[in-house]
Amino acid sequence: MTRDFPYRELGTLSDPEQHLSALAISGRDTERLLRQLRDMLLIRRVEEKIGDMVTAGMIVCPCHLGIGQEAVAVGVSEHLRATDRVFGAHRSHSHYLALGGGVYPLLAEVLGKLDGCSKGMGGSMHLHDPAHGLLGTVPIVAGTVSLAVGAALAARKDGGDSLAVAYFGDGAAEEGVVHEAMNLAAAWRLPVLFVCENNLFSSHLHISLRQPSDRVARFAEAHRMSAMTIDGNDLLAVSDATASLVAGIRRGEGPAFLEALTYRWRGHVGPREDLDVGVNRGSDLALWKRRDPIRRLADALREAESLQEETWQAMDRAVLEEVETAWRRADAAPYPDESALLDWVYAGGAAK
Amino acid sequence: MTRMNYGTAIRAAFMHLLDHHPEVFVIGQGLWAKWYVGNSMTDLDKLYGVDRIMDSPVSESACTGAAVGASLCGYRPIVVHPRVDFMLYAMDAMVNQAAKWSHMVGGQAHPAVTIRGIVNRGGEQGAQHSQALHAWFAHVPGLRVVMPATPADARDLLIASVLCDDPVLYIDDRWLYDLEDDLPPVVERPLELEGPELLRDGSDITLVGSSYTTQQCLAAANGLAERGISAAVVDLRVINPLRAEPIIASVRKTGRLLAVDGGWRTCGLAGEVIARVAEAVHPAELRALPRRLTLPDAPAPTSKPLERIYYTLVDDIVTAAADLVKEAAR
Ligand SMILES: Cc1ncc(C[n+]2csc(CCOP(=O)(O)OP(=O)(O)O)c2C)c(N)n1
Ligand SMILES: [Mg+2]
Numbered sequence: 001m002t003r004d005f006p007y008r009e010l011g012t013l014s015d016p017e018q019h020l021s022a023l024a025i026s027g028r029d030t031e032r033l034l035r036q037l038r039d040m041l042l043i044r045r046v047e048e049k050i051g052d053m054v055t056a057g058m059i060v061c062p063c064h065l066g067i068g069q070e071a072v073a074v075g076v077s078e079h080l081r082a083t084d085r086v087f088g089a090h091r092s093h094s095h096y097l098a099l100g101g102g103v104y105p106l107l108a109e110v111l112g113k114l115d116g117c118s119k120g121m122g123g124s125m126h127l128h129d130p131a132h133g134l135l136g137t138v139p140i141v142a143g144t145v146s147l148a149v150g151a152a153l154a155a156r157k158d159g160g161d162s163l164a165v166a167y168f169g170d171g172a173a174e175e176g177v178v179h180e181a182m183n184l185a186a187a188w189r190l191p192v193l194f195v196c197e198n199n200l201f202s203s204h205l206h207i208s209l210r211q212p213s214d215r216v217a218r219f220a221e222a223h224r225m226s227a228m229t230i231d232g233n234d235l236l237a238v239s240d241a242t243a244s245l246v247a248g249i250r251r252g253e254g255p256a257f258l259e260a261l262t263y264r265w266r267g268h269v270g271p272r273e274d275l276d277v278g279v280n281r282g283s284d285l286a287l288w289k290r291r292d293p294i295r296r297l298a299d300a301l302r303e304a305e306s307l308q309e310e311t312w313q314a315m316d317r318a319v320l321e322e323v324e325t326a327w328r329r330a331d332a333a334p335y336p337d338e339s340a341l342l343d344w345v346y347a348g349g350a351a352k
Numbered sequence: 353m354t355r356m357n358y359g360t361a362i363r364a365a366f367m368h369l370l371d372h373h374p375e376v377f378v379i380g381q382g383l384w385a386k387w388y389v390g391n392s393m394t395d396l397d398k399l400y401g402v403d404r405i406m407d408s409p410v411s412e413s414a415c416t417g418a419a420v421g422a423s424l425c426g427y428r429p430i431v432v433h434p435r436v437d438f439m440l441y442a443m444d445a446m447v448n449q450a451a452k453w454s455h456m457v458g459g460q461a462h463p464a465v466t467i468r469g470i471v472n473r474g475g476e477q478g479a480q481h482s483q484a485l486h487a488w489f490a491h492v493p494g495l496r497v498v499m500p501a502t503p504a505d506a507r508d509l510l511i512a513s514v515l516c517d518d519p520v521l522y523i524d525d526r527w528l529y530d531l532e533d534d535l536p537p538v539v540e541r542p543l544e545l546e547g548p549e550l551l552r553d554g555s556d557i558t559l560v561g562s563s564y565t566t567q568q569c570l571a572a573a574n575g576l577a578e579r580g581i582s583a584a585v586v587d588l589r590v591i592n593p594l595r596a597e598p599i600i601a602s603v604r605k606t607g608r609l610l611a612v613d614g615g616w617r618t619c620g621l622a623g624e625v626i627a628r629v630a631e632a633v634h635p636a637e638l639r640a641l642p643r644r645l646t647l648p649d650a651p652a653p654t655s656k657p658l659e660r661i662y663y664t665l666v667d668d669i670v671t672a673a674a675d676l677v678k679e680a681a682r
C-alpha cells in the first residue's frame with residue numbers, strides 16, 4: 001500500500017508514533033486556547049453529525065470529512081481577517097467553520113436547502129461565505145488554487161494588506177495548474193498563502209505511490225518562496241507558522257507556503273472510516289488517532305489546570321446542542337424554488 | 353453467449369485487448385481501486401500487473417499527454433478519466449495535440465490513443481461532477497467520439513476504439529453499468545465501419561438517442577407502443593464522424609423526429625441530429641416539426657427537487673413523442 005521511496009523527507013512528522021504528547025502551552029493565552037479548543041470541537045461534532053446523517057440516508061450529496069484535520073483550519077484562520085480571500089476544495093467544512101461560518105447554513109447547504117451558504121445549489125462540495133472571507137470551495141482538484149492567486153492580484157490592486165489563501169491537498173500538488181499558480185504568484189510577488197494539508201493520501205493512494213518525495217513544500221522552494229513544513233495536528237505549530245508567514249505576506253514580501261502534516265480519520269468520501277476506496281489503512285489509522293489535535297490541546301489545558309472535567313463536558317454538551325438545534329432547523333427548512341435552476345445561471349436572472 | 357452487464361463488458365474488452373495486443377496499456381486515476389470505475393476494471397492490475405495498469409497521480413493533463421506521446425511511438429495506450437469533468441484538464445492533449453496530429457504532419461503519423469471519459473452523475477453531486485460534454489468533443493475534426501448504449505457495444509466499441517489508428521474518445525455512462533445482455537464472442541471490427549444503427553423499427557416517429565438516452569428511448573418506445581404509437585429508435589453509437597443516413601432513412605419513413613440527448617440544448621448533439629435531417633429531408637416529407645429533449649441550459653444542481661426536474665425521464669420522452677404524433681399533419 002505504500003512504497004519505499006527515495007525521498008522520505010518528512011522525518012518524524014509522518015510517523016504516527018511521534019508527536020503524541022500534550023502541547024506545550026505555557027505562556028499562551030488560555031482564553032484563546034479554550035476558544036480554539038471549542039472551535040476544533042465544533043468542527044468535529046458538525047462533521048460527525050454530517051457523517052451520521054449520510055449513513056442515515058438524510059444527506060445525499062458527496063461529503064468529504066476532515067475529521068482529524070481540524071487544527072489546520074483553526075490555526076490558520078486565527079491570523080485571517082474578513083477582508084482576506086480564502087478558497088478551498090472538496091474537504092472544506094473545516095475551512096468554512098473556522099472562518100466563522102454558521103453551522104446552520106452549512107447543514108442547510110448539505111441538505112440542498114435555500115438557507116444554505118450557497119442557497120442549496122452546491123451541497124457539501126461548493127461552499128460560499130464571503131462575509132467571512134470564504135470566496136469558494138470546489139471539488140475539481142486544484143480548481144481554486146489559481147483563483148486564489150487572482151484574488152491576491154486583486155488585493156494588491158486594491159492597496160492595503162489583504163491576502164488570499166489557497167487550501168489544497170497533497171494530491172492537488174500533482175496538478176500542473178498548482179505549479180503555474182505558484183510561479184505566477186512568486187514572479188509577481190502576490191500576497192497569497194498556499195496551505196497544503198498533506199494527509200499523505202489522495203483518495204486510495206499513499207503519497208509514496210504518486211510522488212518521489214513526501215514533502216510537498218519542496219515545490220515552494222523551487223519557486224523561491226518562504227515555506228514551512230509543520231505538524232498539522234499541533235494547533236500551536238500551525239498557528240505560529242501561519243503568524244510568521246502571514247506577517248511576511250502582509251509586509252509585501254510575496255507569497256508563502258505552509259505545509260501541514262495531518263491525517264484524515266474517515267474514508268476519502270463519506271462517513272466510513274475506511275474501505276470506501278478499497279484501501280484499509282487499519283493499523284496506521286489507529287496510530288494516527290492517537291495524534292488527535294483536539295486531545296493534545298485538551299490534555300495540555302488539563303495539565304495546566306485550565307480545563308476542568310466539568311468545563312470540558314459542558315463545552316461538548318453545548319457544542320452538541322448547537323449542532324442538533326441547527327440540524328433540526330435545517331431539516332425543516334424549505335428547498336429552493338424550481339425557478340432557481342435557470343434563475344442563477346446568469347447574473348441577470350432567468351436564462352433566455 | 354456470455355451473460356454480462358455493461359460494466360463487466362467493458363472489463364471483457366480490456367481483457368481482450370490486454371491478452372491479444374501487447375502494445376496496449378492503461379493509465380488513469382483509480383485503476384487500483386474499484387470505487388472509481390465501478391465493476392469495469394476489477395482486478396485488472398492483479399491480472400496484468402501494475403506496469404500495464406498504471407494508477408496515476410492527480411495529473412489528467414500530463415497523463416493524457418503522455419499517452420498521446422506513447423501512441424506516437426508504437427503503443428496503444430488507454431487513458432481513463434473517472435469523470436468527464438476531470439478530463440477538462442486534458443483538453444490540450446486531446447484537442448490541440450491528438451486530434452490535429454495526423455493532419456498537421458500530412459497524414460504521416462497517427463496517435464492511436466484512446467481516452468475513456470466516464471459520465472458519472474446524479475446523487476446530488478452538482479455542477480462539477482455531472483457533466484456530459486460529448487458534443488464539445490464531437491465538434492473537433494480528427495477526434496473520433498464513441499458512445500456505447502448496450503453491453504455489446506460497451507465491449508466491442510472499446511476494442512474497436514483502441515485498435516483504431518486515430519485518437520478516440522470513448523464515453524461510457526455509470527447509469528448503464530447494471531444493464532445486462534448475452535454477448536457473443538468478440539469479433540474485432542474496424543471502428544471506421546461503425547455508426548448509427550436502427551435498434552427498433554417503427555412507422556409513427558423516430559427517436560434518436562446515444563448512450564443512456566438510447567436506453568431511455570427504447571423504454572419510451574415500449575410505452576408508446578402501449579398507446580398505439582409505433583416508434584423507431586436509432587442509436588447514434590459513434591457521434592464523430594457522424595453518419596446520419598440511418599437517421600434520415602428512418603425519418604423519411606416516420607415523418608417525425610425526436611432527438612434525445614444527455615447534454616445541454618444549445619449547440620448540442622440533439623441540434624446536430626435535427627440539422628442533419630433538416631438538410632436532407634424536405635419539409636413536405638415531415639408530418640411534424642422536429643423536436644429535441646435535452647438537459648435545460650443550466651449546470652447540474654445539488655438540491656433534491658431541482659435534480660428531479662433536471663434530468664430527462666422516460667416519461668418525458670413518451671409525452672413529447674405522443675404530443676408530436678398528435679400534432680395535426682402539416
Ligand atoms: C481534476 C480532478 N481529478 C480528480 C478528482 C477526484 N478526486 C477528488 S478528491 C481527490 C483526492 C485529492 O487528494 P488531496 O488533494 O490530497 O486532498 P484530500 O482528499 O486528501 O483532502 C481526487 C483524486 C477530482 N475531483 N478532480
Ligand atoms: Mg491528501
